[in-house]
Amino acid sequence: MPDDQGVRPNSAQIDDDRGVRQLEKLKSRLRRRVVLLRTQAHGFLALAILLLLGGVAVFGWANYIARFTLSPPLTAASQYEKLTADKKRLGEQLAALKKQQQEILNDAAIIGPYDEKIAKIKAEYMPLEEDILRNCPKATLNNYVDPERTFGWWPGRMNVTPGPRIGDYGFTLPSGKSVSFEGSDLAHECENHFEEHKETIIQYMRNVQDLFNEKSKIMLEHRNKKSPELAPLSQQAVQLYQDIQDVDALIKDARGRVAQEKYLRTAPIPEGHANDNTEAKIDWPHVIEKNATRIGVLDAMFFLVTILVPQYRYSVKMANFYHARYDNLEMLPEQIGAEDFERVVSIMTPNIDFGKSPPTPWEHILEVVKAAKG
Numbered sequence: 408m409p410d411d412q413g414v415r416p417n418s419a420q421i422d423d424d425r426g427v428r429q430l431e432k433l434k435s436r437l438r439r440r441v442v443l444l445r446t447q448a449h450g451f452l453a454l455a456i457l458l459l460l461g462g463v464a465v466f467g468w469a470n471y472i473a474r475f476t477l478s479p480p481l482t483a484a485s486q487y488e489k490l491t492a493d494k495k496r497l498g499e500q501l502a503a504l505k506k507q508q509q510e511i512l513n514d515a516a517i518i519g520p521y522d523e524k525i526a527k528i529k530a531e532y533m534p535l536e537e538d539i540l541r542n543c544p545k546a547t548l549n550n551y552v553d554p555e556r557t558f559g560w561w562p563g564r565m566n567v568t569p570g571p572r573i574g575d576y577g578f579t580l581p582s583g584k585s586v587s588f589e590g591s592d593l594a595h596e597c598e599n600h601f602e603e604h605k606e607t608i609i610q611y612m613r614n615v616q617d618l619f620n621e622k623s624k625i626m627l628e629h630r631n632k633k634s635p636e637l638a639p640l641s642q643q644a645v646q647l648y649q650d651i652q653d654v655d656a657l658i659k660d661a662r663g664r665v666a667q668e669k670y671l672r673t674a675p676i677p678e679g680h681a682n683d684n685t686e687a688k689i690d691w692p693h694v695i696e697k698n699a700t701r702i703g704v705l706d707a708m709f710f711l712v713t714i715l716v717p718q719y720r721y722s723v724k725m726a727n728f729y730h731a732r733y734d735n736l737e738m739l740p741e742q743i744g745a746e747d748f749e750r751v752v753s754i755m756t757p758n759i760d761f762g763k764s765p766p767t768p769w770e771h772i773l774e775v776v777k778a779a780k781g
Contacts, residue, residue: 430736437733441726448722455715462708466701483664490661494654501647508640517629521622525615529558529582532611536582539604543597545589552583559615561608565598567591581608 540546558581565578570587576594577587588594601608630637 434733434736437729437736441730441733444722444726444729448719448726451715451719451722455712455719458708458711458715462704465704483661483668487658487661487665490654490658494651494658497647497651497654501644501651504640504644504647508637508644511636511640512630512633514626514629517625518622521618521625525559525618528611528614528618532608533582535604535607535611536580539600540586540597542600543586543588543593545593546597547577547587549585549587551585557619558583559612559619561612563605563609565601567594567598581612 540548561581567576567578569575570577572587575587575589576591577585578594578598579585586597588597
């Protein structure tokens with residue numbers, strides 16, 4: 408029978424080929440493991456360094472960290488703006504409350520007829536006053552009427568007083584207007600003309616005063632009827648007035664502190680803390696808070712560093728071990744038998760003493776708890 412199928416490989420050649428492939432696979436896995444372990448070791452080292460630097464920074468800036476809040480610092484300017492907005496809000500509430508009171512009282516329906524009668528009397532009186540003024544030479548009439556002066560409340564005689572300009576004299580008319588003259592003689596002469604019509608003027612004033620008194624009486628009776636309904640609103644109004652006064656006092660204080668921050672460049676004082684630049688009592692709560700921040704951060708930093716450093720050493724030793732074995736494999740011949748490969752595998756298995764294995768975080772916590780109980 409002819410041998411046309413070629414020479415078949417014997418068992419020794421098959422074992423050699425299998426050993427070569429396994430050796431290449433082993434070297435590839437060692438190479439990847441070395442890279443992974445070194446990357447992991449560098450990461451542990453970088454984290455440890457960052458933790459140490461962060462601990463130093465926190466220790467130095469503990470005073471500011473203890474005062475840190477998620478909200479922006481409450482400066483005097485922001486307090487002033489907030490108080491101003493609060494005052495505006497309270498004013499709007501008070502205005503709405505007064506409007507509600509006026510709707511309940513509905514004064515216009517009661518005082519309207521009386522105001523119309525008073526306006527009619529004033530319209531009848533004004534021609535008399537104008538006629539008297541025509542007999543007063545060099546009179547300068549001021550049509551401004553003081554809003555606090557009510558028509559009808561005339562003292563009964565003119566009171567000549569010096570005017571705003573030097574040498575001028577004048578007096579207030581029953582209508583509320585004022586008149587001035589270039590000398591006291593002219594003013595007294597005009598005063599005498601009004602005295603001649605005194606009784607008529609007084610009669611007009613009495614009629615107006617009677618209407619005022621009657622209107623006041625009716626208004627008082629009306630308000631007494633509405634008092635049960637107005638009582639809660641009145642209490643709210645009193646409270647709003649008090650709140651507005653309190654806010655005004657705070658605004659006055661905040662305005663001074665705004666000037667201090669603007670011109671003296673003083674930093675805002677955190678709420679609940681004393682000023683560091685004043686000779687005040689020691690702010691013990693802040694001192695305790697600051698030192699507690701430092702101690703807590705240092706404890707956490709050392710706790711994490713004691714975990715990362717053993718992990719770093721462990722990873723470096725394993726990387727060096729596998730790198731050395733990889734170098735040894737590179738120097739082996741390409742052809743290696745199965746038995747030799749088994750001996751190589753036993754050599755590759757770590758059997759060195761790495762010391763105490765790095766504890767886990769839970770083991771650290773358990774040790775701290777046991778120490779606290781002991």
